[in-house]
Amino acid sequence: MKPVQQVTNAAKPVDLARKTSVWTQIKKNYAAYLFLLPKLILFVAFIMIPVVWAFVSSFQEYKIFGSEWVGFENYVKVFQSSAFYDALKNTFLFTVVTVPFNVISALIIASLIHPLGKWSQSFFRGAFYLPTVTSMVIVAMVWRWMYNQDFGLFNYVLGLFGMDPVNWLGQSSTALWSLIIMQCLIPFGVGIILYLAAMGSISHSLYEAATIDGANGFQKWLRITIPLLKPTTLYLVLLSTIGSFQVFTQIIMMTGGGPGSATETLVHLIYKTGFRDFEFGYASAQSIVLFAIILIFSIIQFRVLRYDD
Known part of the structure; x- marks a missing residue:
């Protein structure tokens, strides 16, 4: 029993030293913490x-x-x-289609912009980023007009070819x-x-070495660029997946979940349950289940797209 007691007693100074070190760091960097x-x-206050x-x-009937x-x-x-x-089926379909399309299209567009000059890159960065800072409410209203059955842009184009309007x-x-399609x-x-x-x-040296080995532009993009962008791809897939599972503004502005439940999504269903039906406990349970679903998808994506192999 004595050796065990000695180990226990020896661990106490180590724990004390760690606590002292943490407190010392807090005192040293107090301005940053302030x-x-x-x-x-x-x-x-607003998240935790x-x-x-x-x-x-x-767990309550609130x-x-x-x-x-x-x-x-x-x-x-x-x-x-x-x-x-x-709602889960609609949200899943929305996510499965939009996430790969958005990530792949972003990769292709960025690959086309990257070889351009400095000023051209700056122009296209601003042009493609501008819609991101635009309110989704405004974007949804514009698209709702384009989809209008009577005077929308899409039905106007169909009319030019003698086709009937689509609702x-x-x-x-x-x-x-x-x-x-809008997303x-x-x-x-x-x-x-x-x-x-x-x-x-x-590093440009990787592309130079590939050029010496006889690789063409597409091969360099496929064998060098895409593998080295895997960390960024993982982040964007996670970010886009979470955003797609939480799609709400487009639904409430354009369809309200209808017709019937054709465009009902999880977040819009939670919103209706809580703020229309006032079943806050039930809405909270729905939101926790949504959190669990997003967590499961995130873990799967980490396993598939991990880059530490």
Whole structure:
């Protein structure tokens, strides 16, 4: 027993030294922590506390005055709801189509811009990034006009070829695909900027060596550029996937989840459950399930696109 006691006693000074070292670093860099304090307070107040409260509320039948604890009843209700599965199916289809298209198109556009001169690169960076800073509400209103059955741009073009107008957003067969096409045609400005930055950090000696070995431009892009952009691709896929699973503005501005449930998505369903039906506990359970789904997809993407092999 004595050796074990000696090891235990020896560990105490080590723990004490670590605590002292941490406190020393805090005292040494107190100014930096003071600058971070406002952001930390905002994070705790507007993100951490609401997330914890949503998790607690998911086990309650939430009422403003006196909530009732119902255990896993809300979660059972989620998995028994056909509306939830319809929203999940629509959200999954939206994500599966838009995420690969946005990431691949951003990679191709960035690859075309990268060989250009400095001023040309700056112009195209601004041109493709500009739609990103535009409010999605405004973008959705413009697209809603273009999809209008009576005087929209798309039906006007169809009329020039003698074709009948299409009720793009008013019928189940075309409503969701109209939203998907809209999302695909909006430039993924963030992805283009990040890809251009990553391409600029690739050593030119790799391309020179490949040229000596007789590789053409496409082979260098395929064998050098794409593998070295894997960390950026992983980040953009994660970012785009999370955004697609949380699609909301386009839905509420253009279709309201209709016709029927043709364009209902998870976040819009959560919004209706909480702020239309006032079932806040049930809406909290739906949001926790959505978090779990996004987490599972993120883990899978990390496994598939990891670059530490």
